[in-house]
Amino acid sequence: MSSAAQKKSRRRSTRTGRRHPLATVALIAIGLLFTGGAYALFNSTSSGTEAVAASQDQVDRGSKLFSANCATCHGMNLQGTSAGPSLLGVGAAAVDFQVGTGRMPLQNTGPQAPEKPAQFTTEDTAALAAYVASIAPGPGLPEAEYLDGGGDATHGAELFRINCAMCHNVAGAGGALTEGKYAPSLTGVSAKHIYEAMVTGPQNMPVFNDANLTPEDKRDIITSLKYLEDNPSPGGIELGNLGPVAEGLFLWIFGLGTIVALTVWLTARSN
Numbered sequence: 001m002s003s004a005a006q007k008k009s010r011r012r013s014t015r016t017g018r019r020h021p022l023a024t025v026a027l028i029a030i031g032l033l034f035t036g037g038a039y040a041l042f043n044s045t046s047s048g049t050e051a052v053a054a055s056q057d058q059v060d061r062g063s064k065l066f067s068a069n070c071a072t073c074h075g076m077n078l079q080g081t082s083a084g085p086s087l088l089g090v091g092a093a094a095v096d097f098q099v100g101t102g103r104m105p106l107q108n109t110g111p112q113a114p115e116k117p118a119q120f121t122t123e124d125t126a127a128l129a130a131y132v133a134s135i136a137p138g139p140g141l142p143e144a145e146y147l148d149g150g151g152d153a154t155h156g157a158e159l160f161r162i163n164c165a166m167c168h169n170v171a172g173a174g175g176a177l178t179e180g181k182y183a184p185s186l187t188g189v190s191a192k193h194i195y196e197a198m199v200t201g202p203q204n205m206p207v208f209n210d211a212n213l214t215p216e217d218k219r220d221i222i223t224s225l226k227y228l229e230d231n232p233s234p235g236g237i238e239l240g241n242l243g244p245v246a247e248g249l250f251l252w253i254f255g256l257g258t259i260v261a262l263t264v265w266l267t268a269r270s271n
Contacts, residue, residue, distance in 0.1 A: 055130075062131025065124055069105055078135050090200065091138020092129035097196040099125045101189075111180035112203045139199045146219040147191040153227045156220030159213065164221070167205075172225050177204060187229060191222045 067076065073084030080086030084106075087095075098104040102116035120128065133140065161170055169175050172186035181204055186194065198218050201207035208218070 058127050058130045059134045061124075062127035062129070062134075065120070065128050066131055070128070073106070078132065087132050088136040089138045090132065092133040092141050093139040093196040094200040094202070095129040095132045096125060096141060097193055097200060097202060099128055101193055103202070112182070115184060139196075142192060142195040142199075142218075143215075146195060146215050147222065148219075149191065149223050149226045151216065151220035151223035153220070153224040156217075156222065156224030157227075159217055160221050160224055163208065163213070171228055186225055191226065194222050194225065 066074075073081060074087050075081050075084075078087040080088075098113070099120055100118055100122075102118045103113035105119060106113050107116070118125070129141070132138075160168075160172070164172075167175055167177065167183035168186055169183075174185035175183050177183060183204075195218055197205060198208040198213065198221075213221070
């Protein structure tokens with residue numbers, strides 16, 4: 001074969017193996033498409049935004065309940081009014097907490113909504129939560145595995161002291177805040193409502209999403225609080241678990257008062 005023929009053959013093979021200029025762009029687009037699809041799939045299955053799909057009947061029932069009981073303050077489209085905040089994006093967890101603990105509907109205005117007997121049944125509360133969640137996504141109801149109290153109580157107590165004790169007291173007894181507000185006692189509060197409070201941040205409470213405290217961390221905190229409820233104080237009378245201030249007052253009022261009374265009694269007998 002002549003040298004000219006060899007050069008022509010090499011040029012032909014080079015042209016045959018050369019990629020199209022748009023091949024790189026197509027590969028990048030395909031990679032982004034698969035990456036985005038995989039992320040969306042993972043996010044929808046693991047974020048817990050709405051773990052259980054509500055039935056249309058439940059959503060319709062919640063819509064009627066909302067229109068009759070909540071729309072005056074929160075607006076017909078959940079957009080909020082001057083009397084109440086928007087509910088867009090609060091999710092089922094916030095509704096279940098506020099309605100399930102009786103804080104909503106609000107009876108009168110004040111520094112914060114107090115806990116009171118719930119005005120809706122469990123079924124009606126679930127319907128309201130399903131309706132609000134159907135309008136805009138938000139934190140969903142917690143899964144049962146995080147509410148069973150089977151976590152690490154020691155780790156949970158450490159997390160509670162770091163993140164919660166400054167307001168709720170180290171034993172969860174609650175405490176006063178500014179301007180008439182307060183952190184409520186956590187004694188007797190259901191595990192479900194404790195979890196929902198952490199992910200929604202009601203009243204003056206900050207939001208502890210899964211980036212701050214993982215679901216396992218929240219489970220540990222709930223475990224530690226339930227452990228305190230189920231086990232008596234090793235130091236005797238708890239005095240409301242309010243700490244050294246309450247103990248000091250008890251000592252000065254009753255302890256010192258008993259000593260003074262005993263002294264007066266002994267002096268009266270000697271006279």
